[in-house]
Amino acid sequence: MTEKATQGRLEISDLSITYRKPRSDEVFTAVEGVSLTIEKGSFVTIVGSSGCGKSTLLLAMAGLIPKASGAIALDGQEVTKPGPDRAMVFQDASLLPWRTVHGNVRFALELQRWKRDDIDERAMRYVRMVGLGAFADYHPHQLSGGMRQRVNIARALCVDPDVLLMDEPFGALDAQTREVMCDELLRIWERDKKTAIFVTHAIDEAIFLGDRVVVMGRNPGHIRDVIEIDLPRPRTNAMLDSPAFVDYRRRLREYIAADLAALQMVEAIV
Ligand SMILES: Nc1ncnc2c1ncn2[C@@H]1O[C@H](COP(=O)(O)OP(=O)(O)O)[C@@H](O)[C@H]1O
Numbered sequence: 001m002t003e004k005a006t007q008g009r010l011e012i013s014d015l016s017i018t019y020r021k022p023r024s025d026e027v028f029t030a031v032e033g034v035s036l037t038i039e040k041g042s043f044v045t046i047v048g049s050s051g052c053g054k055s056t057l058l059l060a061m062a063g064l065i066p067k068a069s070g071a072i073a074l075d076g077q078e079v080t081k082p083g084p085d086r087a088m089v090f091q092d093a094s095l096l097p098w099r100t101v102h103g104n105v106r107f108a109l110e111l112q113r114w115k116r117d118d119i120d121e122r123a124m125r126y127v128r129m130v131g132l133g134a135f136a137d138y139h140p141h142q143l144s145g146g147m148r149q150r151v152n153i154a155r156a157l158c159v160d161p162d163v164l165l166m167d168e169p170f171g172a173l174d175a176q177t178r179e180v181m182c183d184e185l186l187r188i189w190e191r192d193k194k195t196a197i198f199v200t201h202a203i204d205e206a207i208f209l210g211d212r213v214v215v216m217g218r219n220p221g222h223i224r225d226v227i228e229i230d231l232p233r234p235r236t237n238a239m240l241d242s243p244a245f246v247d248y249r250r251r252l253r254e255y256i257a258a259d260l261a262a263l264q265m266v267e268a269i270v
Pocket residue numbers: 019020021022028030048049050051052053054055056057221
């Protein structure tokens with residue numbers, strides 16, 4: 001397989017997704033009327049309270065769950081199933097415990113029948129890219145949570161996807177490790193600018209990483225706002241205290257506060 005020119009423009013139009021409620025014929029609408037265009041090479045973050053359909057939206061982009069109505073097109077092609085043009089990173093690094101760091105990254109290439117003679121070298125290149133060169137021969141149980149997530153990211157990137165879909169990938173990590181991982185993710189992303197879609201609970205993370213922050217609301221899941229983050233790149237930690245950053249943070253917190261207030265009202269009624 002040869003390197004391909006980077007594509008990765010996603011166009012979501014009027015998308016709705018339903019689930020069947022467990023043990024019944026009732027249908028539950030998880031996402032309704034979502035329209036969003038994500039330009040090739042841009043970094044979009046998604047925030048919103050738990051249950052508002054963030055994971056559902058990502059799974060649909062991955063082609064892992066069916067659409068009830070609407071469309072998702074990747075470079076003009078309708079998304080109907082998973083494909084090598086999209087890679088997904090979940091919160092829990094589902095690594096193969098019997099394989100080493102290098103072996104786990106290599107596995108992603110084996111699955112895609114990557115050409116044999118450069119497979120080891122390519123896997124190693126991505127292991128180094130995520131800063132694990134010295135740990136290539138370690139097994140998952142010998143790694144910290146942050147290191148395991150680095151392997152996960154290396155595994156997603158090594159197959160050269162056009163779109164990187166990340167569902168709270170740093171959600172299980174401590175605050176300090178998260179910060180380091182965000183810096184590294186951006187450093188890697190700046191190199192080849194894959195289209196990146198990143199779901200997070202953390203407002204600062206969403207602002208720090210994103211070109212745009214998509215704010216979702218619930219009942220049913222929908223897009224409430226899309227906030228353009230007009231901060232220069234590369235992003236630095238010093239920006240976290242800049243007036244612009246503080247203002248984005250305030251705006252996003254207002255949405256979350258409104259969500260909480262609405263939730264408390266519902267609880268007061270029932
Ligand atoms: N497989 C499923 N079957 C039925 N309902 C589901 C399923 N997955 C998610 N849901 C429901 O859809 C809604 C959105 O879920 P999800 O996308 O996981 O939200 P988020 O990631 O924002 O927390 C929730 O109400 C959840 O209970």
